[in-house]
Each structure stands twice: as C-alpha cells, then as structure tokens.
Amino acid sequence: MNFSVSGSSVSKGETFKDTVRNIEAMKVDMIVVRHGSAGVPQYLTRISDSVVINAGDGIHEHPTQALLDMYSIREKLGKLEGLKVCIVGDIAHSRVALSNIFGLQAMGAEVSVCGPATLIPRNISELGVKVIHNIDEAIQENDVLNILRIQLERKAKAAFPSTREYHKYYGITKERMEKNKKDVLLLHPGPINRGVEISSEMADGEHQIILEQVTNGVAVRMAILYLLGTRQGEEN
Amino acid sequence: MQTLLKNLRIIDTTLNIDQKADILIDNGNIEKIGTGIEVNDWNVDIHDMEGCIAAPGFIDIHVHLREPGREDEETVVSGCMGAAAGGFTAIASMPNTDPAADAAEIIESIITKSAKTPVDVYPIGAATIERKGEVLAPIGELVEAGAVAFSDDGVAIKTAGILRRIMEYASMYDAPVIEHCEDESMAGGSMNEGLNSTRFGLTSIPPIAEELTVARDIMMAEYTGAKVHIAHISTAKAVQLVREGKAKGIKVTAEVTPHHFTLTDDSLIDYDTNFKMNPPLRTKTDMLAMHEGLKDGTIDCIASDHAPHAIEEKEMEFEYAPNGILGLETTLGLTLNNLYHQGVLTIPQIIEKLVVNPRNILGIPVPVIREGEKANLTIFNPEKEYKVRVTGFKSKSRNSPFDGYTLKGAPVAIYNRGKFVISQVSG
Ligand SMILES: [Zn+2]
Numbered sequence: 001m002n003f004s005v006s007g008s009s010v011s012k013g014e015t016f017k018d019t020v021r022n023i024e025a026m027k028v029d030m031i032v033v034r035h036g037s038a039g040v041p042q043y044l045t046r047i048s049d050s051v052v053i054n055a056g057d058g059i060h061e062h063p064t065q066a067l068l069d070m071y072s073i074r075e076k077l078g079k080l081e082g083l084k085v086c087i088v089g090d091i092a093h094s095r096v097a098l099s100n101i102f103g104l105q106a107m108g109a110e111v112s113v114c115g116p117a118t119l120i121p122r123n124i125s126e127l128g129v130k131v132i133h134n135i136d137e138a139i140q141e142n143d144v145l146n147i148l149r150i151q152l153e154r155k156a157k158a159a160f161p162s163t164r165e166y167h168k169y170y171g172i173t174k175e176r177m178e179k180n181k182k183d184v185l186l187l188h189p190g191p192i193n194r195g196v197e198i199s200s201e202m203a204d205g206e207h208q209i210i211l212e213q214v215t216n217g218v219a220v221r222m223a224i225l226y227l228l229g230t231r232q233g234e235e236n
Numbered sequence: 237m238q239t240l241l242k243n244l245r246i247i248d249t250t251l252n253i254d255q256k257a258d259i260l261i262d263n264g265n266i267e268k269i270g271t272g273i274e275v276n277d278w279n280v281d282i283h284d285m286e287g288c289i290a291a292p293g294f295i296d297i298h299v300h301l302r303e304p305g306r307e308d309e310e311t312v313v314s315g316c317m318g319a320a321a322g323g324f325t326a327i328a329s330m331p332n333t334d335p336a337a338d339a340a341e342i343i344e345s346i347i348t349k350s351a352k353t354p355v356d357v358y359p360i361g362a363a364t365i366e367r368k369g370e371v372l373a374p375i376g377e378l379v380e381a382g383a384v385a386f387s388d389d390g391v392a393i394k395t396a397g398i399l400r401r402i403m404e405y406a407s408m409y410d411a412p413v414i415e416h417c418e419d420e421s422m423a424g425g426s427m428n429e430g431l432n433s434t435r436f437g438l439t440s441i442p443p444i445a446e447e448l449t450v451a452r453d454i455m456m457a458e459y460t461g462a463k464v465h466i467a468h469i470s471t472a473k474a475v476q477l478v479r480e481g482k483a484k485g486i487k488v489t490a491e492v493t494p495h496h497f498t499l500t501d502d503s504l505i506d507y508d509t510n511f512k513m514n515p516p517l518r519t520k521t522d523m524l525a526m527h528e529g530l531k532d533g534t535i536d537c538i539a540s541d542h543a544p545h546a547i548e549e550k551e552m553e554f555e556y557a558p559n560g561i562l563g564l565e566t567t568l569g570l571t572l573n574n575l576y577h578q579g580v581l582t583i584p585q586i587i588e589k590l591v592v593n594p595r596n597i598l599g600i601p602v603p604v605i606r607e608g609e610k611a612n613l614t615i616f617n618p619e620k621e622y623k624v625r626v627t628g629f630k631s632k633s634r635n636s637p638f639d640g641y642t643l644k645g646a647p648v649a650i651y652n653r654g655k656f657v658i659s660q661v662s663g
C-alpha cells in the first residue's frame with residue numbers, strides 16, 4: 001500500500017510515532033520509507049517490527065541508489081576495486097553522496113568529491129575522501145564521475161552565486177571533456193538539470209549511462225525486496 | 237517540630253568546615269551542631285545519615301519552568317518538587333515562558349507560586365520585551381519584583397546595540413546578563429557541526445556560532461563594565477575565550493550542563509530526540525575542555541538547563557523535535573558519577589560549583605551550616621549506586637537521555653524553609 005504524507009507529521013498534530021502505529025496496524029511486513037528527515041528509517045526500526053528499507057532520508061543516505069550506481073559501474077567497467085570515482089556537485093545537501101562514499105569505499109574504490117567549498121561538508125575528508133575544487137582535475141584524475149543534481153529548491157541555493165556560475169565552473173560539457181581528453185564514465189542519479197550540472201549534449205552523449213542506471217535500478221530494488229522480504233540469511 | 241540528622245559529614249566551604257557531626261534543627265533553624273546529640277522527645281524526627289554528606293543547599297541557576305504557558309510540561313510547583321528530589325534547595329527560573337517573564341506581575345506570580353514549596357525560586361527576567369531583542373524589558377521594575385538576572389535565553393540578545401543598553405542598564409542594579417550564545421545567522425541546525433553531522437546527515441550548528449557570541453559578549457562586558465554570565469558553555473574555544481576574559485579582569489562567568497560534561501555527539505547515532513538540545517552535544521575534545529574549565533575555575537558553576545517537553549513533542553522526526561532535556565533530577569548524580577568519581581573535581585570543589593559560585597553570580601546570599609542560621613541543606617550520598625528511572629521523576633515531563641543509566645552518587649534529602657524532603661531519586 002502507498003502511504004504519503006507531505007511535510008512533517010507535526011503539521012497534522014499527529015506524532016510521527018502515531019503515523020507509524022497506524023501503518024503497523026495494517027499488518028505490513030515491510031516498510032519502504034522515503035522521508036525528508038534524516039534518521040527516520042533508524043527511528044522506524046526501533047518502533048516497528050517490520051523490515052525497513054531506506055529509500056532516502058533527508059540529506060543523509062540513499063542506499064538503494066548507491067547499490068544501483070555501483071552495479072551500473074561494475075556492469076560497464078567490470079570491477080569496482082581500484083577504480084577512482086568522483087562525486088561531483090552538491091555533496092552537502094545530497095543523500096546520494098554519503099551512500100556512494102560508504103558503498104564504493106567498501107568495494108575498494110577510491111572516492112573523491114568535487115564542488116565549490118560551500119557545497120562540501122567541512123569534515124568530509126575525515127571519511128577518507130579527497131576533496132577537489134577544480135573540475136578539470138576531477139575529470140583527469142578519475143575513471144568515473146557521479147554527477148549530482150544541483151538542488152535549486154533547497155537551502156543549497158544560498159551556498160553558491162548562481163546556476164550560471166555553477167555551470168561555468170563545474171558543469172560537465174563537451175568542451176571540458178575534450179579539453180581533458182579523458183575517457184570518463186558519467187553517472188547521474190536523475191532528474192537532470194540540463195544546462196546546470198551537465199549539458200544536454202553530454203547528458204545524451206556516449207560517456208553517460210544514465211538510462212542504464214534507471215533500468216538497473218529496477219533490478220537492484222527487486223533484488224532488495226526479494227532478499228529482505230524473504231528474510232534470506234536469517235535463521236528459520 | 238524538631239529534626240535530628242545523625243552521623244553526617246558536614247562540609248561547608250564558606251566556613252571551611254569538614255567535620256563529622258549531628259545537626260538538630262528546630263522550626264527551620266539550626267539549633268545545635270555536635271557529635272552524639274541525644275534527644276528524649278517522641279516528637280523529634282530522627283534520621284541516621286551515616287555515609288552522607290551535608291552541604292549548604294544546592295542551587296541550579298538554569299531551570300525552565302513552563303508556567304505560564306505550558307503547564308502540561310512543568311509548573312512552578314512541579315519544577316520545585318523535581319528540584320527538591322534532585323537535591324536542590326534553590327533554582328533560578330528562565331524567562332522564556334509564554335508570555336515571557338518581561339513584566340513584574342509574572343516575576344511576582346512565580347515567586348508566589350513557589351512560596352509553599354521547600355525550594356527558593358529566583359526568577360530571571362527577560363532582557364527584552366517578549367525576548368524579541370528590540371525593546372528593553374522594565375529591568376528596574378523586574379528587579380523590584382524579585383528578578384535576579386536578565387536573559388533572552390533560547391536565543392542570544394539579538395544585536396550588539398541592544399546588548400549594550402541591557403548591560404548598561406542592568407549594571408546599575410549589579411544584575412548579570414545571562415547569555416545563550418548563538419549567532420542567529422548560523423542557528424537552526426539539529427546537532428553539532430562536525431564529522432558526525434556529515435555521517436548522520438543532520439543539519440548542524442557550527443561551534444563558531446557559539447564562540448562568536450561569547451567573544452562579542454565578553455568584549456561588550458569589558459566595554460560596559462557589566463557582568464556577563466555565559467549559559468551552557470559547550471565548546472573548547474568558548475571556554476578558552478572565557479579563560480582569557482577572566483585573565484583580563486573582565487566580569488565574565490560561565491556554567492556548564494551535566495550533559496555537556498558527560499556526553500558527545502556520538503550519542504546521536506540512533507537519532508534519539510532525547511539527545512537533542514541547544515547548544516548541541518559537541519565532540520570529545522569539547523567535553524574534555526569542560527572538565528579542564530571546571531578544574532581550573534574558568535567554568536564557575538554547574539547548571540542543568542532543565543527543559544521539560546511533552547512526550548508527543550519528542551516523538552517526532554529528529555529535526556522537528558524541540559531542543560532540551562530534563563536536568564534537575566540527574567544533575568547531582570551525573571556530577572558525582574562523572575566528575576567526582578572520575579577525579580575531575582573534589583567534593584569541596586563540587587560544593588563551590590553548586591552552592592557558592594552560582595549564588596555569587598546572581599548576587600544572592602550563600603547559606604552556611606552554623607548554629608542559629610536557617611537550615612538550608614543538601615544531603616547526598618556520594619557512594620550510593622542506583623539506576624535512573626524517569627518514571628519516578630517528580631518533574632511532569634520525561635525527556636531525559638539518562639533513563640536507565642547507572643550512577644554512583646545520589647541526592648538523599650534536602651532541608652529548607654522548615655521542610656525536610658527525602659529524595660526518591662535513588663529508589
Ligand atoms: Zn539556552
């Protein structure tokens with residue numbers, strides 16, 4: 001069943017716990033949760049017996065996206081170990097970035113992030129991630145670029161001067177790729193802001209696997225539902 | 237009515253006393269102090285206090301009573317009962333009620349409501365009308381009604397301009413300005429900015445938001461000659477700023493909460509909203525700087541920032557849950573467990589930080605344990621081990637992250653205003 005709430009439960013005068021109790025009363029086995037607030041999936045595991053799948057919580061994590069990104073990279077390049085992967089863009093307000101960092105590092109890839117200083121959390125290098133502010137350097141150094149959507153609607157807007165300036169210094173364009181003469185695989189979790197983080201030409205070009213990511217996303221998420229739904233690996 | 241408390245270890249740092257003795261209290265006054273006091277009267281209430289320490293009554297100078305406005309969370313009376321259970325004979329109440337304590341009638345009503353309790357309540361007045369940082373509160377009238385200090389706690393005093401006026405005005409009454417130090421333009425996050433906020437994906441409040449305001453306030457105190465008291469100090473650099481300010485002779489004092497000397501932002505890994513407060517839990521380096529500051533006297537006192545919230549308000553998504561936790565009934569236990577038993581502070585130092593310094597900051601009389609004085613006592617057992625149970629709290633709220641903690645060191649009883657109250661905190 002589909003349960004959609006806009007905004008916080010506060011606005012309805014109901015606590016989040018009440019909302020979950022209502023869902024629980026419908027005897028569900030599994031909850032797939034996407035929520036604007038970080039930590040909601042963790043909170044759910046404490047108050048619910050259902051299997052909880054995090055489909056994105058606030059600016060925290062998006063594990064299924066990371067799994068499909070990694071699957072897509074491996075499908076194309078045959079491996080993850082030893083690859084150099086750079087996540088480009090609004091790292092601070094992205095839930096995709098952190099899950100990619102954790103997942104790729106676990107699989108033996110070397111992860112860096114690239115973007116203006118205001119879109120990169122102060123302490124991210126402590127996670128073993130290299131911080132790059134020059135996009136040309138990021139292209140030259142890496143095998144894969146995972147280009148994040150620039151969030152036009154969020155707080156991020158106040159953190160850089162304009163989308164025009166962002167595109168000028170961080171946008172992935174044909175000229176930039178040719179200048180660096182590098183064969184780099186391009187990923188994007190979608191939806192794309194054409195002309196901001198990536199030019200239309202590149203978004204439809206030969207380096208990218210954006211639509212393969214979507215296709216793989218279906219398979220990866222089916223696998224997750226199957227494995228967790230049948231509680232594979234658990235006793236009994 | 238007489239009360240005889242036997243076999244106490246009496247420690248009074250003002251009188252420089254540390255002795256084993258009995259105390260006989262008659263009608264609220266200390267009648268006799270001595271060893272082996274015997275009475276042959278059935279009407280005397282006798283308690284054997286072997287293993288316990290008696291000190292002048294403890295005070296918590298940072299308490300949020302929710303009256304007027306949110307009596308479902310805490311009233312003046314329930315807050316006083318919580319204070320008594322936690323070993324406090326006095327509290328200072330913060331003005332961020334609804335309406336704010338920016339008028340003499342509100343200050344008077346808080347004092348009146350507390351009159352029948354065993355706890356002295358010293359109201360802190362709002363520094364500005366409705367705590368909006370625009371118009372000076374009637375500081376003179378508030379002092380006359382009983383306010384002992386001024387603060388817009390919840391937020392810092394909004395601008396340097398109004399801060400200057402408040403400091404100049406309050407210093408005519410020798411009243412300190414108590415500051416919640418947080419730069420407004422960097423406020424609003426759910427936790428400390430650091431590696432953990434990156435890992436947990438929560439919006440954050442950078443330590444510099446606190447430090448900038450501490451620096452501003454110390455400089456303004458120097459400029460105006462006023463007294464500034466830094467509430468709930470929480471970062472290492474802020475402690476250093478206070479240390480430097482004191483060295484220059486500026487009238488700056490500071491308090492730290494038990495949670496800031498006990499916990500770090502590692503605790504947020506489970507997104508438990510009972511760990512959400514402002515200032516947020518910081519890093520281990522900051523926590524250790526609190527211990528250092530307590531040791532070397534930079535941090536003058538311990539205050540709980542007792543902030544009751546209804547259960548339903550804390551059962552929210554982390555970012556929507558309100559800031560603040562209970563403190564009155566865990567402060568003494570956490571202080572003894574984490575400062576005394578860890579070798580950070582001695583018992584006399586703890587008494588300085590819970591009895592003497594906080595009263596000196598507010599400019600109110602410090603009780604002493606001497607024959608002929610009013611009996612104002614906190615009795616505690618530093619060796620008693622027990623489990624914290626929020627269900628047994630006298631406070632109306634339940635939002636404590638310390639539920640289930642095992643602590644060594646417990647409040648046992650208080651005596652104040654002619655009333656002897658035995659604490660149930662340690663079961
Ligand atoms: Zn505050």
Ligand SMILES: [Zn+2]
Nearest residue numbers: 330389390541
């Ligand atoms: Zn407060």
